[in-house]
Amino acid sequence: MRLAWTLAVVAAIAWSGGATAQSLEETVLPLQRSGAQSMVRREGPDVVVVDGLNWEVRVTDPAACTVRITDRSRPAESRIRSDWGTGPVKPSPNLEALYKEIYLGRVIPGDINKVPQVISTRNGVVVEQIVDANWRLAGSPGDEVWCQFWPDGSKSCSDSLTVERISIARGLPDQDERTTRVDRALVHLYGDLCKGAAKRVPF
Template sequence: MASDINVEARVVDAAECSVRITDRNRPASKTIRGEWDDKPATPSPNTDGLYRELYLGRVVAQDIKKVPQVLGTRNGVVVEQIVDGKWRLAGSPGDDLWCIFWPDGRKSCSDNIEFERMSVVRNLPDQEERTKRVDRALVHLYGDLCKGAQKRVPF
C-alpha cells in the first residue's frame, strides 16, 4: 500500500555520490504460514535486505541511456515492450553500482542500475506526468544530491 511506504534516501558519501536507501518500515520478523499443512502461522526473522546503497559516482556518463522495458516474452522472444521504458545506468566493467546488504552480513551487487520510467499499467490518464516525475527524480539525484561527486554526469 502506497501510504505504508516510508523510505529514507540519504547521501552517505558526497565525494563518491553514494546514496543509502532504507525501508524505515522494515519489520524485524515476518509471519510465515505453511501452505501445504495445517500448522499455525509462526514468526520468522526477516531475511529481506537491510538497505541498499547506490554508488552513483561510478556511473559512466556516456553510457546512460533509455532502454526497453520488456513486458512479455514467448519462447525467449520479446513480444511486448515499452521502447524507452527504463533508464539504464552502467559502470565500468567490474564497478559495483549498487549493493543490497543482508542481515547475515553478505551483500549482493550489480554493475548497472535500471530505473523504470513508465508504469507497466498502460493508458493511465497521468502517464506522461508520472514519467516526467521519474526523469526529474533522476536529474535531482545527480544534479542536487551529487554536486560534490568527482565523476559528473550530463544532466
C-alpha cells in the same frame, strides 16, 4: 538515447516551469519510485523520510554521491504458516535486505541509455515491449553501482541500475508526469549533482 542528448531536450521541457533544484536525497526518489510523487520530511542534513512509505533516504558520502535507502517499517520478524500453509503461524527471521546503497558517482553519464521493457514473448521472440521504458545506469567494468545488505552481514550487488520511466501498468492517469519527473531527476543528478565515474576498461 544518450544522456548527453537528453540533457538539452529534457532541460527545455522539464525545467521550463522554473523548478527549484532538489537535493541529492530528494532527487533519487523519482528514480526509485518510477516517477511517483513523494512527500518528504527532513530530519537533518542529507536525510529525508518519505511520508507514507517510511523510507529513510540518507546521503552517506556526498563527494561520491552515495545514497542509502532504509525501510524503517521493516519488521525484525515475519510470520509464516508452517506445513505448506496448513499448520500454525510461526515467527521467522525477516530475511529481506536491511537497506540498499546506490553509488551514483560510479555511473558513467555518457553510457546512460534507454532500454526496453519486454511485456510478452512467444517462442522466445519478443512480441510486445515498451522500447523506451527504462534508463540503464552502468558503471565502469567491475564497479558496483548498487548493493543490498542482508541481516547476516552479506551483500548482493550489481554493476548497473535500471530505472523505470514508463510503467508497464496501463492507463496510469499521471504517466506523462511520472516520466517527466524521472527524466528531470536524471538530468539534475548528472547535470548538477554527480560528476560520474571516469570510464575504465579491464585492460
